Amino acid sequence: MVAANTIAGLDQSRAWAVAAAVPDPEIPCVTIADLGILRDVELMDGVAIAKVTPTYSGCPAVLAIEMAVEAALLDAGFEARIERVHSPPWTTDWITEQGCEKLRAYGIAPPHKSSNSKMALFGETVVACPRCGSSQTSKISEFGSTPCKAHYQCDACREPFDYFKCL
């Protein structure tokens, strides 16, 4: 009994590790676990059920992510099923510390933490340049290269960069 439990536990953590290693298709420097959109992987009757949540309702990458997770689990020898969950909603607070660091190193300014306070109308936030660290930056566009990013430029080093919008 103990042994069977342990094996199941090992399988479960292996299934998690396999799904967690799937990179985000649009920001491949981070995994879906770094982003916090992989909610859970459980084994039920030998089937790995991965629960994934979208970043945005209309995120076009959702389907690609779900297919990639399923493919990764199948490759690792699991039968797999993907469930899309909406609640609790994803916010940028779900991005791990490690994920934020990877984003910064990749040239994307990570979101500010504690998004739960409602963003004030026309509220201004200071976004630090991911290249030189300067806080002298200007917003170029509220909407950037993907739905989850805004477009900024650093006034110090003049480098344009993406800012992962705080949700």
Add this chain to the structure above:
Amino acid sequence: MSTSPALALALIALADDHLILGHRLSEWCGHAPMLEEDLSMPNMALDMMGQARNLYTYAGQLEGQGRDEDDLAYLRTDREYKNCLLVERPNGDFAHTMLRQLYFAAFMQPFWEAAAATSSDEKVRGFAEKAVKEIAYHIRHAGEWVIRLGDGTDESAGRMRDAVDALHIYTDELFCITDDMKQCVEAGILPDPAAMRAPWNQTIEHIFNEAFLTIPEVPFPQEGGRDGRHTEGFGHLLSELQYMQRTYPGMTW
């Protein structure tokens, strides 16, 4: 009595608002006045489409007739769409489009907030929690433009005033309640649209003050979309929206 049939119909009306406004925004793709706006409008359109998909899918399940999101989005006739008239109004110039977005977002924000906080339906709550965060960006973006144009040159301010004259008459319908919605409100599943009037007024007044715009008197508000009575441009919109499914039935990507 089960509220499922009423909820399905109420959610379809809500989904139609999002689908149609999303489609109108997507018409700007490649035509926006600047590159940043060419990104922003399809981005907002994506939010709208994503929210519509969630609502259609759930409505289809509640209906239990095997209709999925695509059947609901693409295979109904014009009278079966229950979106409010505001969202189907043609894009006009950029001022019209931004004002239409502001009017709608200023309604949806308190609506989703209330649904996220109080809906007795777990799925509706989940969609609302997600959408309320997205809509905050839409208000901010559209609001900033309304202020910039209203407080801009004579030309931009004139265009903004024209947009107010053209669109304000359609805003009353946002707060109307259908029989289906009423059942859902009484069952605690959806918030009462009429209760959004005060927060909506507050947002619009705040922005109009900064934009030097005046909220007009509307002696004859226009409505009818919730009953399936649409404006002339709607048929043209649908013919484009449904073209692929009507021409190649059952096609998939």
